[in-house]
Amino acid sequence: MSATTKLKDVVKGILPERIVWQIQSLLHEMATRKLRGLEFHLNHPDRLVLEDNIIPYFVAHSEFNKILFVGCEWFTKPYEKYFKNKEYWTIEIDPGKAKYGSRKHHIIDPLQNLSHHVEDNYFDLIFYNGVFGFGINTKEDTEESFWQCFQCLRPGGVLVFGWNDKPEYKPFPVIEECENLKRFQPYIFPPFAATEYTVEDDRFEYGHRFNFYTKPVTA
Template identity: 60%
Template sequence: MTAYLLGWLAVVKVRGLSIHLNFPDRYVLEDTIIPYFVERQEFQRIRFIGSDWYTKPYNRYFRSKEYWTIEIDPVKKKYVAKKHVVGSLLNLSEHFTTNYFDLIIYNGVFGYGIDTREATETSFQQCFQCLRSGGILVFGWNDILGFQPFSALEQCQSLQQFEPYVFTPLATTQYLVADSPNRHRFNFYLKPLPQ
């Protein structure tokens, strides 16, 4: 029993009354990325892609924002935001008008639901369409074979519509999380302003 409990505690960490994943990439997301956007007034309409037990505390983080989740699995409804759509990222624009969101966080779905190049192209196109000009896309993904549907992510045509965005707290447009067993990366993109 003790070995089981220690194994479980290696995966989760209790913070206050919430249980969080005890992984380096979650600390970067929860302690650096999310707080940065929560503090800025220009980011009011936020979309988080994918939901599970470890994303439930994000409702508290974004309580002062218009926070939406989308999750294809209706069983996970107990972990979602008050504003939620049961559906696929691939159909995001069916639920929201063009230019609606200020920020989209698309983390941990590439290779875990978005499993082909075609689906990846569509997912980025949907994000582009639903972000306002000047809006930000945060894309988190595992950069090792077996955890991504294809290599050469930067060759996605729909991703090339975005511009790299320098995320000030990390001083980069792409951040490889130290000590991440899955080589988790966060890429930051800006939807360009009209010319």
Template identity: 45%
Template sequence: MIKRTRNAVRDFLRARAPGLARHVSTFHLTDDRKLLEAVIFTQLRDDPAVKRILFVGCEWYTKPYESRFRSKEYWTLEIDPGKRRYGAARHVVDALKNLAQHAPPDYFDAIVCNGVFMKTAIETSEEAEPSFSACVHCLRPGGWFILGWNDTDDLRPYPPSESPVLAALTRTRFPPLGTSEHPTDTSIRHTYTFYRKP
């Protein structure tokens, strides 16, 4: 009974008050999420060359992200219309491969694609490669493409190093980390790979 009540309260907060849910949940305290929020977001927020950002994938824990980029033009994209409430004011409901239908070429200064290149989301090369192509099309030259992915056989569709589209980008050291790829200390080996468009 107590467990059911606790789960019901948790689910209610996630749906109706995601900011408050972060105070009673530990999901956002994992190493990969802390790195994203404290290091990657801070770098993008403080970089004057980054004015337009697209964040791909929305969930209850992503709702507060827009407030971190008040001085930027912050967009979100999510295929599930039921998750619209977790998106930004500039929100697109569509598959990532259709991004070019919603934004012009060379538009974004940074695209963060975290936790969607995985089995159960963008799970095959037939889905992933057109999605990556759409990101490259809408990313300005010199812009950042940041891919967060799980480096385990049961979760990743295939290694990003095998993607012909991503091979056309330049893996680049991300300034605060000093590396172009950073595996986190998590059971799913969540990894961030940093690219720039030539």
């Protein structure tokens, strides 16, 4: 038995379970955070790809002005600064996470109700990342969520779909079986010169994957 394991056992024997859990949660959070400037970011390879490669491209192009980011967490809070010169929207079902969303345009509702809040063809760009399998879990909800994205994205607009391509994290084969996702056309993301990108990451057997789509202009 290692010294670290012995120390953990001693701590568990002395402190109440609730305090032990809080300490473990804090240590985990510290281990997964990375300081960039004056803000903390999630220190995962997929987030680095998103923040260093994907977001900067869209920030630099004026045709992408009305932007929706699906899902809010502590590590998405800095994204509002990235899009400070854009019309930045967020949507999150949990009211407690509103503090991590857009200060001007935040929706507290499931993505499946997006069209209740904005008109059709409103957004130029939608980030649907880290939500499939982590909140939107059934085929029915997934179909409706992509239908809402399709309705609210303008023709020629772009959908960035990020998800974990690993059996325990994907409720079903979404790329092959989601009918409303098939309404979109693959979009060649210029920095990668590809319509999809798999992040190299030892944490996942198949890695986090980004798929890029556009709404057909003739839709």
